Each structure stands twice: as C-alpha cells, then as structure tokens.
Amino acid sequence: MNTQATQHFTIGGVARRAEVGIDTIRYYEREGLLPPPRRRASGYRDYGPDVVERLRFIRRAKELGFTLEEIRELLVLSTDRERGVKSVKQRAEARLDQVNQRIHELQRMKRGLQQLIDACPGHGALEHCPILRALGGEENA
Amino acid sequence: MNTQATQHFTIGGVARRAEVGIDTIRYYEREGLLPPPRRRASGYRDYGPDVVERLRFIRRAKELGFTLEEIRELLVLSTDRERGVKSVKQRAEARLDQVNQRIHELQRMKRGLQQLIDACPGHGALEHCPILRALGGEENA
DNA sequence: CTTGACTCTGGACCATGGTCAAGGGTCTAA
DNA sequence: TTAGACCCTTGACCATGGTCCAGAGTCAAG
Missing domain, CATH: 1.10.1660.10 (Multidrug-efflux Transporter Regulator; Chain: A; Domain 2)
Incomplete structure (x- = not known):
C-alpha cells in the first residue's frame, strides 16, 4: 500500500x-x-x-x-510535455519585450521631466516657471 | 461694465x-x-x-x-505665489526620482528574464527547462 | 469541558482612472 | 409642437491583486 x-x-x-x-x-x-x-x-x-x-x-x-494571468498560463505550460519548453521560452521573450517597451516609455518621461527641471530656476514669478508653462499653464491669467 | x-x-x-x-x-x-x-x-x-x-x-x-493626485497638487501649487515655483520644481524632481527607480526595477527584471531566455534551448524535456527550474519548478514530480 | 487558536464560506472593500446606464430635464431647428 | 441632440444626477461597474469581516465549525492543550 x-x-x-x-x-x-x-x-x-x-x-x-x-x-x-x-x-x-x-x-x-x-x-x-x-x-x-x-x-x-x-x-x-x-x-x-x-x-x-x-x-x-x-x-x-x-x-x-x-x-497572475500570465503566471497561470506558465503553470499550465509547465505540465504540457508537448508544447512546454518552447512555449515557456516564448512567454519569457514576450514578457521581455513588454519590459523593454515600458523602459523606453519611462525613459521618454525621464527626458521630458529632465528638460523641465533643467530649465526651471526654482524661484521667481510663477509666470516664468517653465514647468507650469510647458504643461500648458497660464490659467491664472 | x-x-x-x-x-x-x-x-x-x-x-x-x-x-x-x-x-x-x-x-x-x-x-x-x-x-x-x-x-x-x-x-x-x-x-x-x-x-x-x-x-x-x-x-x-x-x-x-x-x-491625478500629484497633478491636483501641482495645480494647487501653480496658484501659490509664495511657494509655487520652488515646490513645483521639487515635485518634478521627486517624480524624476520615481521614474528612475522604476527604470532600475525594470532593468533588474530584464536581466533576470534575459538570463533565463539565454539558458533555455527552446526544446527538450520539461525537466531540463531552465526557466521552469529557476522559477522553482519540479512540482510535476 | 473549556478556552484559544485555527479554519471554513460568502461577500464586502481598497486604490486607480475612469466608463456606462437609468431616468429625467433642456435646447434648437424644422 | 415635436424630434433629436444634448445635459443633469446618482450610482453601479471594469481590472488588478489581494485584504478583511462575520458567523460558524474544528482542534489541541490544560
């Protein structure tokens, strides 16, 4: 037994x-x-x-x-002897692409922010604040 | 009038x-x-x-x-003549820090994924799949 | 036997940034 | 006057990844 x-x-x-x-x-x-x-x-x-x-x-x-959705798929694949390894690798590659894309988006944000910060003296009249101006300000006319 | x-x-x-x-x-x-x-x-x-x-x-x-929460704060600051410019710049810098941190996290993920992908042949027995093994596999014993 | 720690189910609730629907009122052109 | 487009409010709903609660049952130690 x-x-x-x-x-x-x-x-x-x-x-x-x-x-x-x-x-x-x-x-x-x-x-x-x-x-x-x-x-x-x-x-x-x-x-x-x-x-x-x-x-x-x-x-x-x-x-x-x-x-969690992707993990659930990975777990299913991990018991699929036919398609397993290949599909798992493909999922990992797809995830890597997503990560790379998100990194590029964030780097675009970073450049935008850095430009504003560099241009801003950090003091003086609001009217001359390049951050507010760049964002579309002037609503306190 | x-x-x-x-x-x-x-x-x-x-x-x-x-x-x-x-x-x-x-x-x-x-x-x-x-x-x-x-x-x-x-x-x-x-x-x-x-x-x-x-x-x-x-x-x-x-x-x-x-x-939206941060934007609401920026909008309040943009009408505050005393603290305005300085605070706005500080918010932008804080946001930049967050972006940088998130980029680093993603780059860590990227390296982890890349290692798994490089090590995986893309075929063969599930038992030898380095992705599943690295993630903690062996649950189909 | 009782106490306290543990477990069960079902359902409500959190943030985020909206989107949609119901049931009504308004406005404009024909 | 009436149709159709627009507007009003209130409140429910979406995904994501859980967390927490009530009310009830279980288990182990003393």
Whole structure:
C-alpha cells in the first residue's frame, strides 16, 4: 500500500512556510493558480509540500513582472510535455519585450521631466516657471 | 461694465476641444482637478476657455507619469505665489526620482528574464527547462 | 469541558482612472 | 409642437491583486 507519510499542512502552515497570507492562498486557488487541495473530514484544506514550491514559483514570476494571468498560463505550460519548453521560452521573450517597451516609455518621461527641471530656476514669478508653462499653464491669467 | 463676451462652452464643447470624454470632465471636477464651473439657469455647466488649457495641462502631466493626485497638487501649487515655483520644481524632481527607480526595477527584471531566455534551448524535456527550474519548478514530480 | 487558536464560506472593500446606464430635464431647428 | 441632440444626477461597474469581516465549525492543550 505504500503508506509513505509525506508532510501535510493546513493552510496556515503553508502560509508560514511560503511567507504569504492565508487569504492569498485561497485567492490563488479561486483564480486557478493553485489546484484545489484535498480536504480533511473537517473540511480543512490538506496540502502536500509541493504547494510551497508552487507558491515560490509564483512569487519569483511576480518579481519578474508577470501578471497572475500570465503566471497561470506558465503553470499550465509547465505540465504540457508537448508544447512546454518552447512555449515557456516564448512567454519569457514576450514578457521581455513588454519590459523593454515600458523602459523606453519611462525613459521618454525621464527626458521630458529632465528638460523641465533643467530649465526651471526654482524661484521667481510663477509666470516664468517653465514647468507650469510647458504643461500648458497660464490659467491664472 | 466691461461686458466682454468671452467664449462659453457646454461640457460637450469642452470635451470636443480638449479631446476627453464628458464623463472624464465630471470625474475631474469631483476629484478636485477642475473647479466647479458656473451654471446656466438650466443647470448646465458653463465653461470659459481656460478649462481647455487646464485639461491639456492634465493630459501632459499624465503623459509624464504624474498621477491625478500629484497633478491636483501641482495645480494647487501653480496658484501659490509664495511657494509655487520652488515646490513645483521639487515635485518634478521627486517624480524624476520615481521614474528612475522604476527604470532600475525594470532593468533588474530584464536581466533576470534575459538570463533565463539565454539558458533555455527552446526544446527538450520539461525537466531540463531552465526557466521552469529557476522559477522553482519540479512540482510535476 | 473549556478556552484559544485555527479554519471554513460568502461577500464586502481598497486604490486607480475612469466608463456606462437609468431616468429625467433642456435646447434648437424644422 | 415635436424630434433629436444634448445635459443633469446618482450610482453601479471594469481590472488588478489581494485584504478583511462575520458567523460558524474544528482542534489541541490544560
């Protein structure tokens, strides 16, 4: 019967080990990022140790800027032996493109702000403030 | 009596000129970004031409990444003759700092993603996919 | 047996920046 | 006068990623 007693945790034990909130775990389950676990007779969720790994996966992916939606897709792909590796790499590349684009947007903002700051003496009449003027000011005519 | 007939617009006229939605204008009014305009006998909002400038101000500031909250503060400062210019410049500098910080975060993400992508052959067994492994995989044991 | 810590479900709530709908009044041209 | 376009207010709704609450049941220690 192979009655290997693997470790089992309640939701609180998982939450402590993975350093996330209990509500977050239930939320991820609702959103399909975690599979519904077995239940004890009491109705308590009964988790194996895998779920802690999975929560770490989610956290690292979040740190790389993936949305929960994208992470859910990654998790599905990670069990798809046919399309898995290729698709996962493609997702990572797509995410990289998004990051690059966002960096360029922010660099455009940065240049705009820097120009205004450089042009502004930091004192004097409001009428001569290049920041307000550039933004479209003159409403206190 | 200086009865100069300046241009007056209904909310729809302003919306067309400033290229924003009518609801957006009312929303900005609720949020304190636009002063409550005079009303006609009918109750219709009656705008002078200044509001179009102000909406352009808001749009440009938004493009520079200011939140509506920050823009509201800028608008208040732009009428404060004592602290105006200095504070405005400080806000712009603070915003620049935020932008720089966000750029650095994204560049960190970018490096993380690039490493995973470079290490991934794009085919083969899931077990050997460095992306899944790095993210904390092995949950399909 | 009781106390306190834990868990369950369902649903409300947070910020952000709006958008849309319902049910009514107004304005203008034909 | 009437149609159609416009305006009014109030209030609900969207996505995102959770957080918190009430009211009830469970579990372990003393």
